[in-house]
């Protein structure tokens with residue numbers, strides 16, 4: 360059953376959320392059919408138990424070190440900083456993680472939780488395919504069965520990731536409903552889960568969905584922010600002045616921000632996909648242009664048409680192409696702890712080129728949104744200041760699409 364609306368705000372600091380009902384202020388909660396409530400309660404109990412069990416953390420830490428390659432370094436972007444001509448730009452290198460993005464931090468944690476619950480079958484949704492690959496990877500490592508739901512449009516667009524998932528033994532099920540993209544894949548995964556909760560765990564890929572998912576995914580991704588604080592202390596002798604991350608569902612940003620929210624001196628900035636224009640259907644900036652609504656089991660900012668239907672969204676980067684956002688971001692937005700802004704497709708593509716040429720790194724198109732903002736902002740800030748960009752993933756997956764877009768711009772083949 361849905362939890363009651365608008366319980367009082369959580370006591371304590373801004374980080375003391377969610378409450379027992381999974382509420383971040385008025386956001387979050389659990390709007391799901393009864394069938395799923397028991398599974399979500401079981402997940403919550405398993406997670407509470409695991410958190411209190413040092414053996415669980417030790418096993419996860421061991422995997423994060425030897426399998427993922429953590430801790431990931433903090434790199435001074437020297438030539439990008441020279442280009443901007445102001446504040447220092449540093450990269451937190453999640454792109455160096457096994458499978459090329461931050462997603463693996465979450466899939467390993469949830470994979471271990473599934474095994475604690477005695478569940479041997481995993482389902483997941485994926486858009487660009489990064490979460491699908493990270494889930495298939497964790498399942499291969501743990502010996503779990505894996506089914507990944509993916510919109511048929513994305514199956515076509517993200518062929519290399521589909522191939523990787525299948526090579527690691529996952530079954531990829533194309534979803535033909537709706538716009539045949541991420542939101543339809545989540546609907547289909549939820550439907551599967553309703554009929555299979557006894558044997559199956561659903562590894563959701565971002566800080567979205569019904570309680571306790573937003574909290575669990577945030578916690579597993581918080582290793583990003585914790586390492587950032589530690590490395591800044593070690594290499595700069597102090598906290599950064601500003602930290603920026605791109606926001607799709609919001610997991611890399613939440614993992615980066617959460618350990619920092621009580622450090623009031625650090626400016627936190629989330630960058631959404633501004634797409635082609637601010638017109639409905641042309642972007643995926645839920646916090647910038649959305650309204651409160653329920654999507655995929657929780658209350659948050661959602662892009663909706665005037666009838667309250669979930670709107671169509673667009674972004675050049677498939678990983679930011681989602682009409683909702685995690686409820687904790689809605690809470691940070693309304694409490695003004697985090698600033699949210701957006702960057703257009705064109706600005707993100709320019710940032711991709713700039714970072715490729717000046718730093719020798721192909722950033723993911725998602726990450727390129729955060730990079731575009733960082734370069735603009737660094738130019739306005741004094742040289743003593745430090746901006747850390749969450750380098751959420753590598754851009755090899757995007758190289759073909761970028762080449763295609765550039766050739767259209769140049770009047771070449773309209774592929």
Ligand SMILES: *Cc1c(COP(=O)(O)O)cnc(C)c1O
Pocket residue numbers: 460461462489490564565566605606607608609610611612678679723725726751752753
């Ligand atoms: C999936 C993905 C994102 C967007 O997801 P969040 O949950 O918002 O982090 C961003 N960057 C990369 C590289 C991704 O793979």
